[in-house]
Amino acid sequence: MSTFTKTLLAAALGFSMITAAQALPSVKILATGGTIAGTAASATQMTGYKAGDLGIQVLINAVPQMKDFADVSGEQIVKISSNNMTDSVLLKLAQRCNELLADPKVNGIVITHGTDTLEETAFFLNLTVKSKKPVVLVGAMRPATAISADGPLNLLNAVKLAADPQAVGKGVMIAMNDTINGARDTTKTNTTNVGTFRSPDAGPLGVIAAGKNIFLHEPARRHTFESQFDVSKLDALPRVDIGYSHANGDRVAIDAFVKAGAQGIVWAGTGNGSIHENEEVGAVDAIKKGVVFVRSSRVGSGVTTLSLQRWADEGMLQSGALNPQKARILLQLALTQTKDPAEIQKIFDEY
Numbered sequence: 001m002s003t004f005t006k007t008l009l010a011a012a013l014g015f016s017m018i019t020a021a022q023a024l025p026s027v028k029i030l031a032t033g034g035t036i037a038g039t040a041a042s043a044t045q046m047t048g049y050k051a052g053d054l055g056i057q058v059l060i061n062a063v064p065q066m067k068d069f070a071d072v073s074g075e076q077i078v079k080i081s082s083n084n085m086t087d088s089v090l091l092k093l094a095q096r097c098n099e100l101l102a103d104p105k106v107n108g109i110v111i112t113h114g115t116d117t118l119e120e121t122a123f124f125l126n127l128t129v130k131s132k133k134p135v136v137l138v139g140a141m142r143p144a145t146a147i148s149a150d151g152p153l154n155l156l157n158a159v160k161l162a163a164d165p166q167a168v169g170k171g172v173m174i175a176m177n178d179t180i181n182g183a184r185d186t187t188k189t190n191t192t193n194v195g196t197f198r199s200p201d202a203g204p205l206g207v208i209a210a211g212k213n214i215f216l217h218e219p220a221r222r223h224t225f226e227s228q229f230d231v232s233k234l235d236a237l238p239r240v241d242i243g244y245s246h247a248n249g250d251r252v253a254i255d256a257f258v259k260a261g262a263q264g265i266v267w268a269g270t271g272n273g274s275i276h277e278n279e280e281v282g283a284v285d286a287i288k289k290g291v292v293f294v295r296s297s298r299v300g301s302g303v304t305t306l307s308l309q310r311w312a313d314e315g316m317l318q319s320g321a322l323n324p325q326k327a328r329i330l331l332q333l334a335l336t337q338t339k340d341p342a343e344i345q346k347i348f349d350e351y
């Protein structure tokens with residue numbers, strides 16, 4: 001039977017001919033910049049390059065192998081180095097992901113992003129994307145012009161993950177260095193190494209080996225389609241600042257945050273979220289003024305627990321296993337719904 005006859009027959013039977021290309025999953029790539037789109041003067045220059053220089057179409061053209069796995073199209077959201085990330089870009093990304101994922105023709109989303117604040121964007125989307133469809137963040141530690149640039153393979157792996165039915169319902173993920181990390185638990189642990197993203201307490205969700213996604217764990221906490229947070233109508237987020245405890249600390253930063261209008265403060269405390277007594281007096285005054293104060297830890301792994309009963313009696317909350325930058329994101333979202341510290345502690349215990 002000729003193709004023409006097959007097409008006529010298919011039309012008569014009420015369905016369209018599906019070619020191999022049409023049958024591929026549709027993956028949208030939202031580009032924000034970062035080192036994955038960075039350029040340097042030479043192949044050996046690995047620092048001091050221009051992050052976010054290349055547009056999304058250049059990145060797509062550089063990895064034609066993606067087209068074997070997905071019908072890929074790109075959209076440039078911003079072109080920034082992620083140390084310059086803003087709340088307004090976070091909101092724009094969440095809103096665009098939700099629009100795209102509501103389209104039955106879209107199977108998944110990849111977001112190219114700088115690695116510096118990638119964990120914050122991933123966690124924000126993990127709490128605000130209302131879909132089971134895969135959303136995968138990807139970056140690189142070496143600019144696109146570098147010898148052994150890690151971006152192209154990371155991008156291919158991210159697209160394959162976003163197109164993979166196994167990845168449905170797993171929350172927002174990060175695919176880098178042949179590892180699948182979950183948005184809640186992963187953090188950047190090394191300033192320059194390609195294996196920078198690790199999940200110190202939970203471990204990775206899976207690995208990528210021989211070109212296959214191999215899942216090892218499920219995310220344990222509420223995320224995406226189970227999340228209570230809705231940013232569809234928001235154009236700003238509550239101000240939440242992070243302070244850092246150290247020897248000889250004092251209350252100056254806390255007072256400045258309150259003066260600047262902070263609704264919440266996350267404290268990167270020493271050890272198990274401990275706070276210097278000179279900082280504590282500032283925290284107590286901030287709490288009396290209605291600021292929500294969450295103890296986290298500067299240690300880099302482990303759970304920040306209740307610890308001293310006095311701190312709880314003074315109204316301080318604890319972040320659990322969230323590091324300060326993740327606790328800040330959750331506190332911003334919590335404050336869009338309630339100012340009640342007890343309710344907010346419940347949110348920290350659930351997400």
Ligand code: SIN
Nearest residue numbers: 035081082114115116
């Ligand atoms: C950035 O975060 O945009 C720069 C660093 C990187 O992407 O690795």
